[in-house]
Amino acid sequence: MVSAAEQLAANLNFSALAKAEELKKRIWFTLGALLVYRFGTYIPLPGIDPTAWEQIFRTQAGGILGMFNMFAGGGIHRMAIFALNIMPYISASIIIQLMTTVSPTLEQLKKEGEQGRKVINQYTRYLTVVLALFQSYGIAYGLEGAGNAVTDPGMFFRVSTAITLTGGTMFLMWLGEQITARGIGNGISLIIMAGIVAELPAAIAGMLELGRQGALSTGLILVIIVMAVVVIAFIVFMERAQRRLLIQYPKRQVGNRMFEGQSSHLPLKLNTSGVIPPIFASSLLLLPTTIAQFNAGQGPEWFQTIVTQLGHGRPLFLFLYVGLIVFFAFFYTAIVFNPTETADNLKKHGGFIPGIRPGERTAEYIDYVLTRITVIGAAYLSVVCLIPEILISYASVPFYFGGTSLLIVVSVTMDTVAQIQGYLLAHQYEGLIKRSKLRGRRK
16 A cells, blocks of 8 residues: 555656646745846946956965855956855854854753744844954955055945945845745855856856867866766765664653654764865865965965965875865864754653663764764765865866865755755645545545
């Protein structure tokens, strides 16, 4: 006999999408919001000489500016009003998340449920404004010192630039929240993914043009395409991979009724830290290169030697890149997942892991398992991030997607597709209930 869930899964197809009016409205709203975001990345910042900035950007695109430009969807290259993108909000969210582990007040708010989350979200917004103002003023100050990029430097330019860029970030934060509430998927993640994907057609066209000119062989282009498909499939597999711990619940009596013991699973993702380790690792490694570029190669000899060794593809760069990814994978996993809190919640609800004593022993066991799977997760992140670096450095391949951007695009796509499937399942489930009620009335 086929269960209701299996019947729903069998009937889940694109024809169901045409009947789900609410889902179609959400998809159209999401596409419209992302179109507004892309339009904003082409509105130039007042007071910037485009030609002068183009020359400056090209000389420094290999540093941290290039990475931020990728996340901003080309907004920094065009020096648009959305040049900061949503990155101050991401930074603020990470900082608040870190502070919840050291601040008793924030930790208590986190435990208060929905009301506490609203307060934490408000703190995150306030911190976003502070970070955006600080970063935008720094950008304005840096633009004034970067050649002839600013047509009329001065305090008015700095203040107006800080207000404009901060306003752009706050608008994108609001737009992301609207997508989450009224659209489909996580709005903040979709905005970042849209910026990355928007530059992909130009990168593919550039690679094909190199093939036409003979700079890249046809065989190498085919190898790149096959490798990209394999890496994407590998990311999908690893992002779905879980280590499930069996949780057993004893028999319990409610009133005069006796309920049998139940069993469930505690899912532990192999990659609990997500894309945070590659982002942090890239930012730290690209910082010395960016400082050296802004100083036009001036500085102590030892500093210039370190900058040279930290160039893309150099052994020291690759070694430190992997080391930082592994470090941040363990560090961020320890922050976002608390084995002691999980063990206490299981004990509170009567759940236990078979063969493990509830309480402290359960927390130690969960921490032991989590540490072992984080080793696999860190190795997976390192491999995905090293492949593009090796292709760029040793095969001279203009590989547009770095490991971080590839992880973001695949992860966000998977989450969005899962939400769409959830809406379709809910719609079809409601349809089955209505049809069963109609049959009951006819009988």
